[in-house]
Amino acid sequence: MASLIHSTLQPNTNPEINTAILEMDTINRLPSKNKVVRTQLEDGVFLTWQDLCVSVSNKKSGTKSILQGLSGYARPGELLAIMGPSGCGKSTLLDALAGRLGSNIGQRGEILVNGRKQALAYGTSAYVTQDDTLMMTLTVREAVYYSAQLQLSDSMSKSEKKERAETTIKEMGLQDAVDTRIGGWGVKGLSGGQKRRVSICIEILTRPKLLFLDEPTSGLDSAASYYVMSRIAGLGQRDGIGRTIIASIHQPSSEVFQLFHNLCLLSSGRTVYFGPASAANEFFTLSGFPCPTHQNPSDHFLKTINKDFQQDVEQGLAGAISTEEAIEILLSSYKSSERYEQVRKQVAEIYKQDHGELETKRSHASFLTQCSVLTRRSFVNMYRDLGYYWLRLAIYITLCLGLGTVYHNIGHSYASIQARGALLSFIASFLTFMAIGGFPSFVEDMKVFERERLNGHYGATAFVISNTLSAVPYLILVSVIPGAMAYYLPELRKGHEHFLYFALVLFACMMLVESLMMIVASIVPNYLMGIITGAGIQGLMILVGGFFRLPNDLPKPLWKYPLHEIAFHKYAYQGMFKNEFEGEVYPNNKVGGPPIITGEEILRDLWQAEMGYSKWGDLAVLLGMIAFYRLMFLGIIKANEKVKPMIKAFISMPPKQNTQVTVNPSSTPLHGEMM
Ligand SMILES: Nc1ncnc2c1ncn2[C@@H]1O[C@H](COP(=O)(O)OP(=O)(O)OP(=O)(O)O)[C@@H](O)[C@H]1O
CATH class of the missing domain: 3.40.50.300 (P-loop containing nucleotide triphosphate hydrolases)
Incomplete structure (x- = not known):
């Protein structure tokens, strides 16, 4: 009809x-x-x-x-x-x-x-892109329900959101796969068609x-x-x-x-x-290109107008013509x-016709709801993704058992001063260095964030806050368990308050490396290039941290100022050294010297530490650096959204200004700006 x-x-x-x-x-x-x-x-x-x-x-x-x-x-x-x-x-x-x-x-x-x-x-409006960027550790139900909580207004109750998610899953015919994990590389999960439907589900939740x-x-x-x-x-x-x-x-x-x-x-x-x-079909027939019997019409249309592979096209009974000619005839x-x-x-x-103005605003979930939902979702993802923290925890435990046995019962001799310094520097440098192992999982998170951000589900601030909060429990775990092995097996300084400080510095360093890798991921979103870049930056920081080359021996331009000052390893080494040596005395082996050497002398003369502030000052600098790095990450994401298009536009500016083309005023994303 x-x-x-x-x-x-x-x-x-x-x-x-x-x-x-x-x-x-x-x-x-x-x-x-x-x-x-x-x-x-x-x-x-x-x-x-x-x-x-x-x-x-x-x-x-x-x-x-x-x-x-x-x-x-x-x-x-x-x-x-x-x-x-x-x-x-x-x-x-x-x-x-x-x-x-x-x-x-x-x-x-x-x-x-x-x-x-x-x-x-x-x-x-909603836009479903070609590739299915989904969190592979979640089940269909979880992925859709988390998304419903993120996108739907707080005025809807939890049960209404749940019902909306369930209805949408059914609409897309996914009811038999609700509890199946999405899956991805190396993990079997949904089929390609089911993933497509999950992507569509997520985008149609707001109706x-x-x-x-x-x-x-x-x-x-x-x-x-x-x-x-x-x-x-x-x-x-x-x-x-x-x-x-x-x-x-x-x-x-x-x-x-x-x-x-x-x-x-x-x-x-x-x-x-x-x-x-x-x-x-009728149009093609009338134009002289009838669809042969038993041929799929859409195949016929595409074959007739595809000039990538030059061929002759049958035109009715009139014989064959080239694809170019066929297209011109059809046009x-x-x-x-x-x-x-x-x-x-x-x-x-x-x-x-006046169809009226569309709604100007539909409300999202509030900022706090978004942070809380994203934190929970990210926590679950980190728990299920073995590569995020569990593999790292296993490697840290192995490594710290190794450290514990190599430095077992380190003793309190003059020679132990050097050994303690080496052990603490190794922990602050290489144990934290390995935090780059979680980079691939983080890049996957970033891809999901970019899709959801472009579709207006939530803003960059909510993502950064939730990612930080969800990582804290895991980082505490990986700094306390392997840290205890590396601390107590060699018998570093006695007293749990000293271990607590040691674990806090380890935690802060791991968080810093993660923050650094986030910045790298926002600039170089590629596993291999990202890991190489992150490793390179950390290698430089370790070099100028003040252990492998003492601070006063570092060449002043560049290496001492500013690199030594901004390398977080400087504060990690100093904090750990102060925690280990301050208030202690060691026998002195120096010929003609006093019989004992104090911890303060070791710090000042041997390690050339800055003694103007306590170990808590070093920890405070590390925590401040975490905040700075995370803010920098947020700034880069926001700047990327605004500056990248400008740079692109500038680079691709035509040689002459008399082009007839006007820049599309609506080329910014359709959805409203979010925090
Ligand atoms: N940002 C861009 N810069 C330069 N060329 C572009 C850009 N976007 C699209 N093009 C060009 O415009 C043409 C059409 O691209 P488009 O992606 O719309 O095609 P398509 O029909 O969707 O192709 P496919 O089916 O292969 O995805 C292509 O030749 C592409 O190279």
């Missing part, structure tokens, strides 16, 4: 009649006589774009056009599929419509929401009225693709909400193709066809078709 109305829709000069036809057309797509759905349509999102051009500029190659004068619309209750060969501009169109284009990309033309230029508030999906079926077999797409299509008219769904898709099977209401077929950034998916056939006129008219009609 709907396609019949579409294919018989005639241009009409009376706008009121056209409006009525358009509304009828949309409403008739809904399940018949479903009054609730019909009224809800008015609350839906009508998205239109007209003469949309997108281009990218860079200094070397000038301006490259990606999308050229596209017009189209997406309406509530409908699924619009964007198809075309690889590199034709599908993702770019999706990004442009979602307001996610990078700032080095210029955009011209008009994109309207409900006929107005308006931003989509948080929760009104967005507009849903963008970038290749939701990539990497899935045809059965999984159909299952995922049928669930997506079903969302269009669920819960009495007319949802507008736009998905880019590579190569749908004929079953999947039948789920589409409208089709936007692109070739090199130009529209080959826009209109009802069911009428595309001009579409431009001169009634369908093209209808699209322009429908865009104009939507513009004329």
